[in-house]
Amino acid sequence: MLQAGEIRVLKVASEEAKTTVIDLALGELLPSKGEILLQGQTLDAHKPGSVGLIPAMGGLISNLKTWENITLPLWYHGSRQPQSAEEVVSRWLLELKIDKQEWEGFMAKPAARLKPWERKMAGLLRGLLLAPRLLLIDAGLFEESEAAHTESWISTLEKFVSESAHSAVLVVTSMPILLPWETIERS
Amino acid sequence: MIVAHFNLAWEVLSRTPALARWPVRQVMLKQLYFTGTESIVTISLVGFLVGLIVITQINNLVGRNEVMTLQIMIWTIVRELGPLLTAIVIIGRSSSAFASELSSMQVNAEIKSLRRMAISPISYLVLPRVYAMILASITLTFYFQVVAISTGWIVTKMRMDISLSSQIINFFEIISFNEIAASLLKSAVFGMLVSVVSCYHGLRRKSAMTEVPQAVSQAVIRSLLAVFVGDGIITVLVF
Numbered sequence: 001m002l003q004a005g006e007i008r009v010l011k012v013a014s015e016e017a018k019t020t021v022i023d024l025a026l027g028e029l030l031p032s033k034g035e036i037l038l039q040g041q042t043l044d045a046h047k048p049g050s051v052g053l054i055p056a057m058g059g060l061i062s063n064l065k066t067w068e069n070i071t072l073p074l075w076y077h078g079s080r081q082p083q084s085a086e087e088v089v090s091r092w093l094l095e096l097k098i099d100k101q102e103w104e105g106f107m108a109k110p111a112a113r114l115k116p117w118e119r120k121m122a123g124l125l126r127g128l129l130l131a132p133r134l135l136l137i138d139a140g141l142f143e144e145s146e147a148a149h150t151e152s153w154i155s156t157l158e159k160f161v162s163e164s165a166h167s168a169v170l171v172v173t174s175m176p177i178l179l180p181w182e183t184i185e186r187s
Numbered sequence: 188m189i190v191a192h193f194n195l196a197w198e199v200l201s202r203t204p205a206l207a208r209w210p211v212r213q214v215m216l217k218q219l220y221f222t223g224t225e226s227i228v229t230i231s232l233v234g235f236l237v238g239l240i241v242i243t244q245i246n247n248l249v250g251r252n253e254v255m256t257l258q259i260m261i262w263t264i265v266r267e268l269g270p271l272l273t274a275i276v277i278i279g280r281s282s283s284a285f286a287s288e289l290s291s292m293q294v295n296a297e298i299k300s301l302r303r304m305a306i307s308p309i310s311y312l313v314l315p316r317v318y319a320m321i322l323a324s325i326t327l328t329f330y331f332q333v334v335a336i337s338t339g340w341i342v343t344k345m346r347m348d349i350s351l352s353s354q355i356i357n358f359f360e361i362i363s364f365n366e367i368a369a370s371l372l373k374s375a376v377f378g379m380l381v382s383v384v385s386c387y388h389g390l391r392r393k394s395a396m397t398e399v400p401q402a403v404s405q406a407v408i409r410s411l412l413a414v415f416v417g418d419g420i421i422t423v424l425v426f
Contacts, residue, residue, distance in 0.1 A: 061297050
């Protein structure tokens with residue numbers, strides 16, 4: 001049971017099982033029986049603001065710039081004003097300990113030219129900006145990342161859930177991974 | 188496969204209200220710039236050369252018969268070559284670009300990423316490309332005809348010593364509204380056909396980058412085929 005304000009790690013048996021869990025939560029697959037509940041209510045994954053995913057490599061669109069990638073779902077679904085989005089992203093960039101002078105270059109860079117950790121961070125920022133009720137994270141996000149980056153991403157996620165009245169974070173992994181959150185194992 | 192193309196075209200038309208979304212309009216403007224504005228130099232050059240070649244042949248055929256010269260110019264440039272050659276230039280530039288871009292996005296799981304953000308790839312990627320190509324095709328066809336016909340008038344004046352003003356007055360007396368409408372209809376249909384065929388081949392399921400060139404060549408060949416078939420059908424029905 002995942003409550004608002006919590007972060008849990010879900011360890012599943014294989015990479016396929018991880019994809020299935022993510023697809024089920026996002027409504028890409030339908031459960032063969034039963035229903036998926038999110039904080040006690042039936043999950044409507046297609047409702048904007050319900051479930052968000054941070055893919056392992058950020059899930060960016062290569063012909064868009066970083067800023068366009070981060071704000072794409074918000075603007076597509078028309079759920080936030082650009083001014084407000086800028087404020088939220090600036091706040092999380094500060095939290096992620098990114099130097100203010102680097103912001104402009106990072107945001108204007110096409111996704112295809114980003115380094116792997118920058119792609120991951122853009123995906124993370126997109127998830128934080130969306131602030132869905134359930135933020136799913138592919139644990140690949142933390143794999144092969146520098147310790148300093150992993151540390152700042154972990155503390156940012158903790159700040160995100162502690163400040164949010166309705167959001168929870170679920171990290172899905174198929175590999176043993178060292179994260180500071182309670183792990184639920186499912187074979 | 189033809190049914191799948193029609194299904195895609197129908198899905199695009201039924202999702203037209205998505206153009207109200209800001210990111211969709213942004214993609215449409217980018218594509219309009221790429222397919223339309225960036226093709227102007229090529230279209231100008233092709234239009235000029237076609238005007239020069241066609242009118243030289245007409246002058247050789249009918250001599251100083253001004254009315255006949257203008258009539259043949261309307262038959263060839265307005266009715267046929269304008270929409271057809273513009274579509275061929277668009278296929279060369281944009282059909283291959285659409286197919287390769289969408290194929291790469293498919294292979295790199297970017298299409299899946301869009302779906303996972305609850306963004307329809309049809310609304311976000313295909314719809315703006317289709318409308319941009321229809322608009323660009325209509326505008327470029329009109330522009331092509333203006334360049335080709337103007338070149339024809341100038342060549343006729345130089346070779347046959349027929350005044351420009353007389354040619355312009357007679358041209359607008361001879362040309363009918365149906366001919367202009369049919370030409371614009373053709374260009375709109377060609378834009379629709381080329382964009383749907385290109386996007387269809389770009390979005391077909393692929394697992395490796397090696398499938399991208401195949402998708403591009405199929406998109407180009409089938410777009411050409413679709414345009415010629417469409418031209419044949421419209422010409423038989425309208426004229």
